[in-house]
Amino acid sequence: MKFIDEARIEVIGGNGGNGCASFCREKFRPFGGPDGGDGGKGGSIWAVADRNINTLVDFRYSKVHRAKDGEPGRGSDCYGKGADDITLRIPVGTLIVDETNGEIIADMTEHGQTELLAKGGEGGWGNIHFKSSTNRAPRQKTEGKEGERRELRLELKVLADVGLLGMPNAGKSTFITAVSNAKPKIADYPFTTLHPNLGVVRVSHEKSFVIADIPGLIEGAAEGAGLGHQFLKHLQRTNLLLHIVDMSQFDANVDPVKEAKALVKELEKYDPSLAQKPRWMVLNKLDVVPEDDRKKVVKDFVKRMGFKGPVFEISALSHEGCPELVNAIYKHLEEKRALEHRAEETTITEEARAISSIDADDPRFKVID
Template sequence: MKFVDEVTIDVVAGNGGSGCASFRREKFIPFGGPDGGDGGKGGSVFAVADVNLNTLIDYRYARRHEARNGEAGRGSDCNGAASDDIVLRMPVGTIIRDLETDEVIAELLEPGVKVLIAKGGDGGFGNLHFKTSTNRAPRQKTPGWPGEAKTLKLEMRVLADVGLLGQPNAGKSTLIAAVSNARPKIADYPFTTLYPNLGVVRVGPEKSFVMADIPGLIEGAAEGAGLGHQFLRHLQRSRLLLHLVDFAPLDENVDPVAEAKAIVAELKKYDEALYNKPRWLVLNKVDMVDAAEREAKVKDFIKRFKWKGKVFTISGLTREGCEDLLRAIYDHVKAEKAPPVKEHDPRFDEV
């Protein structure tokens, strides 16, 4: 299935039905009075998050969604029928914006919760509505109110606890395939990953978190090099970023420290808030480094990179060091999800 995470659609709610101006006409009833009914309400447009969807591909080819208009009122005190609402199903994590004002209308974070995005018009009033003691034969009626019409921009951001960040061929896909049931494409050339992959990592019974793998980032991504910054927004909801570094590049002229600094610089160019998220350094492919030289090389890397945060050395291929990394990630995510501790208020202490 093709991965689509940005589309533009038009939604049009139904107009309300017009009211009716009629009078009762029956044998032996010379002045029956007004009996025009009100118009029916137009259909509204709702959006709902569906856990079974992971792309916006359905809206790439169906860009206009219209609800039906309400029926007009009729005589004999008959109101017009209201039209059915339409519900658009979207992936969890979709942001709905008004294209003209760039205002966020809704953010679909909870599955099954319906959100109104275009309200249908109310029905007009029939002449029965205007009957009073002094106006016994009103001929007034009102047309139905128009429904809302909007052009919307849908932007999907994956919901993941942990996001993988790094250069192409740093081993991100290998790591997520080793620790979860995700099966991304893995090959020995850059930009193998062309769209984000999600994997559920199980640390133990009832202990799990979601990990996201996005396409690799290279220097100059802000200017459109490689795949650019277009997939970095999928990391904005992550609670933790793992900066994977190819610790044993095949090309001896490639400096892992320079590659890591380039990633950090591109991250800062894209979004300051994303740059300030908790980020751990993960040195991958340590199985390709001689065990006797490994510790000295790690210390040299940290010194040159000027890193003061957490550091993990792993091998996604052999799973060396992965268990310690996963347990540390789970503890961090669990602490982030924990509800805040309420401060003690002495005013409610029992005397």
């Protein structure tokens, strides 16, 4: 199935049915009075997050989604039938944006999350609602309201704990294959990866995290070079970035330090907050570097790079250093979750203290029987 991570659609809610102006004309009831029923409600359009869907390809070919109109009211107090709602199933991690004003309508981050996209119009009132002691034969009725109409942009941002970042052929696909259940395409030419890949990394039977591999970046990606930076949005939800660097030194004209710095600049151009995310340097393909030269090569790279964060030396092909890196990642994610949990508990405790400090004798908080 083709991977589609952005689509534009139009959603149109159904119109409400018109109310009816009718009078009872039965035998022995020559003046039975008004009996016009209300119109039915127009159908609404809802979005539901579904973890079993991983692409927006269905919305690339089906762009207009229109709900049916409600039925009009009839005589004999017959109300019009309301139209059925339409439910659109979208992948978890989809951002729904109104194209007209740029408003974010919903961020679908949980399975089963439901959001209203276009509300159906209310049905009109029949003349039965207008009868009174002074108006016994009302001829008033109201028309049904129009349903909402919106032009939306759907943006899929994959949900992952860790994101892989690097130049083409840095070994990102080989790494995700070595540590997870993902099976991306691997070849010896640039831009082998054309769409994001997700893999679940099992640390143990009950311990795991999700890792995302995106197509490689090159200098000038912000201006559209290579595949551009269109896939960087998939790294915005991650908690940690792994910067994979090719240390094989097959080409003397290629400077890994220069490439790494250029990639960081591309991150800053795309989204400064993304460049501020925790980022670890992963030096890959060290198995092809002579053992006597490894320490010197790594030390020289870190010094020239001026990098202050964690640095890991691995070989994704031979799996050397991969288990240590996986364990360090899981420990980092667990510590981050623990900090977030403690912060939530602190907030709840402060709210509870604020409530308990309320003066029961304060007249503003008196319970009125």
